[in-house]
Amino acid sequence: LMKTFPTIFSSSLIQHELVANYSHLFWVQGSQPDLLPYLLLAHTDVVPASESDGWDAPPFSAKEIDGFIYGRGTIDDKSSVMGILQALEYLLLKGYAPRRGFYISLGHDEEVMGYMGAVNIASVLKQRGVQLLFVLDEGFAVFDGLISGLEGPAALIGTSEKGFATVKLSVSMIPGHSSMPPSETSIGILAAAVKRLEDNPMPRLFGYGPERGTFEHLAHKFSVPVRFIMSNLWLFSPLIGWVLERKPDTNAFVRTTTAVTMFNAGVKENVIASLAEAYVNLRIHPAQSLQEVMDLIQSTVGDQRVKIELIDGSDPLPVSSADEKSFGFQIIKKTVLEIFSTVTVAPGICVGNTDSRHYKDLTSDIYRFIPIWFKPGDTQRFHGINERISIKNYEEIVAFYFSLIQNCDIQKLPEPHSSVHEL
Numbered sequence: 335l336m337k338t339f340p341t342i343f344s345s346s347l348i349q350h351e352l353v354a355n356y357s358h359l360f361w362v363q364g365s366q367p368d369l370l371p372y373l374l375l376a377h378t379d380v381v382p383a384s385e386s387d388g389w390d391a392p393p394f395s396a397k398e399i400d401g402f403i404y405g406r407g408t409i410d411d412k413s414s415v416m417g418i419l420q421a422l423e424y425l426l427l428k429g430y431a432p433r434r435g436f437y438i439s440l441g442h443d444e445e446v447m448g449y450m451g452a453v454n455i456a457s458v459l460k461q462r463g464v465q466l467l468f469v470l471d472e473g474f475a476v477f478d479g480l481i482s483g484l485e486g487p488a489a490l491i492g493t494s495e496k497g498f499a500t501v502k503l504s505v506s507m508i509p510g511h512s513s514m515p516p517s518e519t520s521i522g523i524l525a526a527a528v529k530r531l532e533d534n535p536m537p538r539l540f541g542y543g544p545e546r547g548t549f550e551h552l553a554h555k556f557s558v559p560v561r562f563i564m565s566n567l568w569l570f571s572p573l574i575g576w577v578l579e580r581k582p583d584t585n586a587f588v589r590t591t592t593a594v595t596m597f598n599a600g601v602k603e604n605v606i607a608s609l610a611e612a613y614v615n616l617r618i619h620p621a622q623s624l625q626e627v628m629d630l631i632q633s634t635v636g637d638q639r640v641k642i643e644l645i646d647g648s649d650p651l652p653v654s655s656a657d658e659k660s661f662g663f664q665i666i667k668k669t670v671l672e673i674f675s676t677v678t679v680a681p682g683i684c685v686g687n688t689d690s691r692h693y694k695d696l697t698s699d700i701y702r703f704i705p706i707w708f709k710p711g712d713t714q715r716f717h718g719i720n721e722r723i724s725i726k727n728y729e730e731i732v733a734f735y736f737s738l739i740q741n742c743d744i745q746k747l748p749e750p751h752s753s754v755h756e757l
């Protein structure tokens with residue numbers, strides 16, 4: 335970073351510090367100290383990737399194929415790390431000095447919950463008495479062609495994020511010789527419990543959380559018969575929920591999702607396993623609490639022999655403002671529309687978790703958005719194979735932050751149109 339962005343690291347306007355050894359915190363001083371600062375957030379770590387999973391290019395090669403850069407982290411979210419810094423480098427080179435000060439925070443352990451990076455940066459800022467106007471992190475993006483009937487692309491700005499629970503299920507039994515097996519084994523009991531969780535998804539809650547606002551915002555962009563349905567969510571929420579739950583990416587809007595992610599048991603082919611363990615990762619819909627989810631797991635498993643432990647979890651995050659007076663939301667929206675004039679901007683609930691949740695005591699407005707384009711098939715690249723970003727899109731990301739930083743320099747938002755008419 336120091337090599338690529340020499341102007342940032344030598345600017346008298348910028349203080350840079352390392353937190354928890356590997357995370358970066360930058361303070362970019364503004365000329366008007368009375369303006370509340372904001373925070374741009376990204377992370378430098380990635381989930382693992384292995385070429386043998388079927389990548390078209392080695393996952394750490396950044397190889398360019400047909401205008402796309404392939405590599406783990408191109409979507410999540412090194413295009414944001416580099417985009418923010420590249421934009422700032424250009425601005426400084428142009429002699430720009432911001433009026434409103436801002437922070438840039440690059441965590442180093444987001445993919446393992448940010449307990450070292452983001453947690454410590456947030457605590458440093460808290461100790462310094464910092465209050466933030468808003469926080470902008472990764473999460474949502476520009477979605478194009480992912481929902482049938484929706485005309486044109488939609489930029490969803492995450493105004494909240496789902497809660498999560500990581501739950502360990504385990505069954506213990508006395509081991510023995512496989513030639514004289516009991517009628518049920520620890521593996522069989524646990525497999526049945528896991529199957530019951532998969533067969534009985536959490537309740538459909540479409541319409542009871544902020545996803546309702548997303549579809550209300552997008553209603554006018556649906557083709558005619560669907561538009562009527564989307565404009566009458568009070569009546570059609572169950573029907574829309576039923577349609578959305580058919581695809582994994584849109585099902586995430588509809589309910590608390592249940593994913594069995596790890597299953598371990600047995601040490602030898604002729605020994606009855608004494609211990610079988612499974613991990614289940616749930617993402618909690620805003621209309622449910624962590625406790626309600628734990629109670630439902632208990633009743634669905636319905637077997638005292640299966641021990642259920644909550645390893646980690648949190649309730650869904652509060653919903654940030656998205657109205658006409660919301661500085662962060664309106665500035666992000668304006669900037670998106672400057673870069674992509676044809677998209678519809680709407681608030682949404684981010685279905686994954688982000689480092690921004692650790693900053694919730696420093697601001698009431700947290701937004702999750704990077705202007706990355708997702709077309710059909712692209713959501714599987716997130717943590718998957720062939721993660722890639724087009725060079726054009728990377729340039730758009732740089733342009734987005736370049737413009738956003740300048741757009742934040744206004745003292746306050748202009749009065750909404752309606753009050754101008756009233757005058």
Ligand SMILES: CCCCCCCC/C=C\CCCCCCCC(=O)N[C@@H](CC(N)=O)C(=O)O
Pocket residue numbers: 410444445446447448472473474477480481484488490583584684685686687688689713716
């Ligand atoms: C017009 C509407 C179409 C909407 C389709 C939505 C498809 C969802 C697309 C993208 C998924 C966004 C996932 C955001 C993940 C955020 C970052 C992440 O990977 N976090 C990790 C680690 C953590 N901090 O917990 C995670 O496991 O969530």
Ligand SMILES: [Zn+2]
Pocket residue numbers: 377410411444472
């Ligand atoms: Zn990420």
Ligand SMILES: [Zn+2]
Pocket residue numbers: 381410445717
């Ligand atoms: Zn990730």
